Amino acid sequence: MSRNGxxxxxLLSRRQFLQMLxxxxxxxxxxxxxxxxxxxxxxxGNSASAFEEIPASVSGISWSHVSGRSPMAHLPExxxxxxxxxxxDNDGWMDIxxxxxxxxxxxxxxxxxxxxxxxxxxxxxxxxxxxxAGVPGDAYGMGVAVGDYDGDGFPDLYVTQYAHSILYHNNxxxxxxxxxxxxxxxxxxxxxxxxxxxxDNDGxLDLFVCRFVDYSKTKLKFCGDLxxxxxxxxxxxxxxxxxxxxxHNNxxxxxxxxxxxxxxxQFMAKAWGVVAADINNDGRMDLYVTxxxxxxxxxxxxxxxxxxxxxxxSGVGLSAFGKPRSGxxxxxxxxxxxxxxxxxxxxxxxxxxxxxxxxxDEIFSDAALPTGIAKAxxxxxxxxxxxxxxDNDGxxxxxxxxxxxxxxxxxxxEGVKFLEPMLLFRNTGKGFENVSQQSGSVFSKALAARGMxxxxxxxxxxxxxxxxxxxxxxxxxxxxxxxxxxxxxxRLVGTKSxxxxxxxxxxxxxxxxxxxxxxxxxxxxxxxxxxxxxxxIGKRNKIDWLEIQWPQPSGRxxxxxxxxxxxxxxxxxxxxxWK
Numbered sequence: 001m002s003r004n005g006x007x008x009x010x011l012l013s014r015r016q017f018l019q020m021l022x023x024x025x026x027x028x029x030x031x032x033x034x035x036x037x038x039x040x041x042x043x044x045g046n047s048a049s050a051f052e053e054i055p056a057s058v059s060g061i062s063w064s065h066v067s068g069r070s071p072m073a074h075l076p077e078x079x080x081x082x083x084x085x086x087x088x089d090n091d092g093w094m095d096i097x098x099x100x101x102x103x104x105x106x107x108x109x110x111x112x113x114x115x116x117x118x119x120x121x122x123x124x125x126x127x128x129x130x131x132x133a134g135v136p137g138d139a140y141g142m143g144v145a146v147g148d149y150d151g152d153g154f155p156d157l158y159v160t161q162y163a164h165s166i167l168y169h170n171n172x173x174x175x176x177x178x179x180x181x182x183x184x185x186x187x188x189x190x191x192x193x194x195x196x197x198x199x200d201n202d203g204x205l206d207l208f209v210c211r212f213v214d215y216s217k218t219k220l221k222f223c224g225d226l227x228x229x230x231x232x233x234x235x236x237x238x239x240x241x242x243x244x245x246x247x248h249n250n251x252x253x254x255x256x257x258x259x260x261x262x263x264x265x266q267f268m269a270k271a272w273g274v275v276a277a278d279i280n281n282d283g284r285m286d287l288y289v290t291x292x293x294x295x296x297x298x299x300x301x302x303x304x305x306x307x308x309x310x311x312x313x314s315g316v317g318l319s320a321f322g323k324p325r326s327g328x329x330x331x332x333x334x335x336x337x338x339x340x341x342x343x344x345x346x347x348x349x350x351x352x353x354x355x356x357x358x359x360x361d362e363i364f365s366d367a368a369l370p371t372g373i374a375k376a377x378x379x380x381x382x383x384x385x386x387x388x389x390x391d392n393d394g395x396x397x398x399x400x401x402x403x404x405x406x407x408x409x410x411x412x413x414e415g416v417k418f419l420e421p422m423l424l425f426r427n428t429g430k431g432f433e434n435v436s437q438q439s440g441s442v443f444s445k446a447l448a449a450r451g452m453x454x455x456x457x458x459x460x461x462x463x464x465x466x467x468x469x470x471x472x473x474x475x476x477x478x479x480x481x482x483x484x485x486x487x488x489x490x491r492l493v494g495t496k497s498x499x500x501x502x503x504x505x506x507x508x509x510x511x512x513x514x515x516x517x518x519x520x521x522x523x524x525x526x527x528x529x530x531x532x533x534x535x536x537i538g539k540r541n542k543i544d545w546l547e548i549q550w551p552q553p554s555g556r557x558x559x560x561x562x563x564x565x566x567x568x569x570x571x572x573x574x575x576x577x578w579k
Contacts, residue, residue, distance in 0.1 A: 049440035050390060050424065050481035051465065059476050060125045063098055063116040067471035068107040068140075069407070073223070073231040075215060075239075076101070076162050076190065078405045079272075082143030082526025083468040085455025086155050088133070089174055092568075093120040094455040094530050096466060097135070097144055097157065098474055104140040104162055106217040115141055115159065120457060135168050135176050137161065143451060143526025147196025149205045149249060151499045158207060160191035160526070163216070165209065169253075184255050187245050190215050195522030197276035197285045198498040199262075200305055201552035204249040205498050208264075208287060210271035213239035233406050237293040241268035244289065248305075263299075263307045270294050273330035276521030277341045278503060280362050283552050285503050285521065288316065288343055290327025296345065300362060315364040316343060316356050325351045326381075329452075331523035333387035334358075334516065335396045335427060341518055346382025346400060346525075349409075349416045353377040353400070355432075371432045373398075376423060379415050381405060383525040384452025388463055392485035392536030394515045395427035401449035401467055401525075419446035422467070440477075448472055455530030461487040461566060463534055468527070488535045488543055489568035492519065496554040497573060503551030506533060510540040532568060541565065548573075 056062055067077045084097040096118040103109060114136035118126035130136055139161035146155045154170035165187040168176035180186050190212045196205040213236055223234035243265035247255035259265035273290040280286070284301035291297065295317040299307040311317025319325050329346035336342070340358035347353055352374040356364040368374035377400070384401035391397070402420035409416050424439045425432040436443040451468035458464065462482025467475040488508075492501035507516040517533055537543060547559045550573050560571070560578055569578045 048438070050435070051440040051442055051477040051479055053440070053442045054124070054476045054478055056473060058124065060121075060127060061096065061118055061474065061476060063100075063118075063128065064473040065098070065100055065469060065471055066109065066113055068101050068109060069471055070107070071231060072106065072220065073233045074106045074217075074220065075213075075233060075236070076140055076142070078233050078407065078470060079192075080142050080450060080470060080526065081468045082141075082160075082193075082451035083453045083466050083474060084144045084146050084157075084528035085453045085457065085466060085530045086146045086157075086528065088117065088155060088170060089119070090154065091120075093122050093459065094457045095120045096126060096457070097146075098468060099141040099144055099159060099451070099526070100137065101140045102137055102161075106220070107140060124458060129174070133175055134178075135159075138166060138178075139164055142192050143194065144528055145194040145196055145207070145522065146528040146531075147205045147207075148499050149196065149207070150253060151204070153499070155531075158185070158194055158196070158209075160187070160194050160209065162190040164188050165191045165194075179253065183253060184257065185209075185247050187211070189242060191245075192272050193274050193522065193526050195274050195276050195287075196500065197502050197521035198551065199246070199285055199301060200248070201284065202249075202251075203494070203496055203498055203553055204251055205500060205502070206249045207245075207247040207255065208274060208276070209245040209247070210274050210289060211242045211244050211269055212236075212272070212292075213270050214242050215239060232408055235293065236270050239270075241270050241294055243267065244269050244271055258305065262305055263309070267297055267309050268294065269297065271297075272328045273525050275330050275332045275343075275523040276502065277332035277518065279332070279341050279343070279358065281340065283555065285551075288330060288332060290330045290345055291324065292326050292328070293324055295324050296327045310362055314362050315366070316345070316354075319351065320366060328381070329383045329385040329401070329525040331385055331387050332518075332520045333396050334518060335387060335398070337515060339516075341520070344385060344387065344398065346377070346385050346402075348381040349379050349404065349413070353380075353382055371425075372434060373425060373432060376434055380420050380423075383450045384467065384527055386452065386454050386524050386529070388454055389482075389534065389536045390424070390463060390479060391426070391481040392461065392487045392534065393538045394513060394536045395429050396517075397427045398425040398432065399423070399452070399465065400425075401447070401452045403448040403450065403470065417446065419448055421445060422447065422449065439481075442475065442477060447475070450525065451527040452524050453527040453529050456489070456532065456534065459568065461489055461534060463530070482534075482536070485536055485538045486541055486565045487537065488546070488563060488565050489532050490535065490546070491532045491568065491570045492548065493570060493572045494550065494554070495573040497551045500531060501551065501573070505549040506535065506546060507549070508535050508537075508546040509544045510537040510542060511544070513537065513540060537565070
């Protein structure tokens with residue numbers, strides 16, 4: 001959030017799990033008219049729109065984020081909140097989790113606040129089951145990471161908060177238990193984004209947690225108008241950075257803090273976003289961490305539990321002018337299909353966003369200018385973002401959620417707004433095209449967007465979007481564009497490799513059309529996504545074969561033929577078949 005003017009600018013058992021996974025017939029039932037299509041449920045879109053907004057009166061999602069914004073302008077007030085798609089009860093339908101603020105040293109809500117878990121009713125509506133599930137949060141919430149850390153087949157929740165975080169273990173019966181203290185992952189301080197990934201290739205999910213600045217009520221600094229006494233949200237550069245956390249999964253429900261011995265804690269952070277991806281194709285998961293007013297980190301995994309920070313050397317740590325920026329949202333994908341994972345970073349206004357092309361040898365070059373992304377984002381501030389194939393044509397597109405962190409910026413900086421529209425860039429196969437204006441009325445809305453999660457909540461193969469807003473209600477978007485093309489949805493289940501298959505690569509062939517997708521960990525901002533991978537093939541009506549390169553410690557390759565299309569399947573590592 002570095003700014004260039006004003007205050008922001010100056011300064012179940014596994015067996016049960018496998019039985020319940022998948023909903024192969026759901027999409028077919030939708031197309032056959034056996035389940036509601038939901039199309040009549042919303043009047044906000046039209047047939048030409050790529051996305052339509054589902055109103056709360058239809059979805060049943062009545063929850064709203066409350067920031068507790070105050071005249072004291074505490075920094076956490078303006079940066080939340082996160083969200084997630086997850087199938088917490090393994091019924092094959094994506095549920096929703098939303099993170100709220102809450103009680104802390106600088107905020108005492110007049111009415112108690114809580115996070116929200118919404119169960120998917122399979123008809124386009126959701127039911128609030130937070131209290132029954134036992135996942136309300138217990139501090140000033142930030143974000144959420146979903147991962148099955150104990151391999152029992154049920155996704156668990158790690159909720160980042162100020163001034164401590166919380167780990168909810170999924171009991172497999174629709175309820176969760178707070179196991180934070182037992183697990184040893186409290187992460188005291190101000191935690192932001194987090195990610196589950198297997199850094200040491202032992203087949204268990206470890207946990208990386210971003211930490212922001214050294215902050216508390218007693219350390220609040222004055223930023224604003226000295227004459228009037230009016231406070232503004234401060235630039236983060238005036239606060240001290242803090243190290244992030246890396247927790248090693250011990251395999252017994254506990255974790256060991258290995259931040260120091262891994263090399264992570266040597267680098268002082270003001271971290272907002274993180275994505276785990278193998279950027280150099282060496283079979284080890286690396287970490288790209290976006291920082292605010294200090295250089296970004298690219299932690300290259302060197303094996304033996306050690307990371308080397310190569311952000312500046314690789315070209316992703318600083319701007320083209322050699323200065324730190326305001327790294328917020330982040331993601332990773334091979335957008336140009338050259339076999340190497342590329343990176344994306346969103347910043348604050350005037351800094352422009354960066355599309356980092358992987359030039360191999362751990363070097364990246366910024367392609368945001370030639371693609372037009374830099375120009376389109378010059379006056380924007382980006383948070384939630386994700387690479388995904390929204391129209392199922394086989395090319396990886398890009399969705400950006402925006403909103404300035406300073407609620408007074410409209411008064412002080414010409415051309416910059418607190419509330420900003422989303423942006424959608426379509427990958428044409430030759431570059432990116434800004435298709436925001438023709439993609440639905442939501443792209444004309446001014447939003448205080450923060451977290452963003454992807455998930456196919458209606459199981460039609462078109463990946464939908466959930467946007468969390470700061471101090472406002474979330475936005476649920478149904479994807480209409482993906483229905484125009486054919487697809488195959490794949491749920492990967494690791495056995496020797498980590499159960500969530502983070503780090504896997506899927507390659508698939510349809511006639512003369514071949515594409516691949518990498519399964520990265522995390523990405524976006526404060527948010528977590530549908531674990532299934534949707535493979536688009538456009539108008540082609542057959543997938544000739546599909547190959548999975550499983551992550552280490554397995555590293556095995558499995559190929560499958562005679563695959564269906566327009567449905568979801570589950571592939572379990574080592575079984576040699578799909579279902």
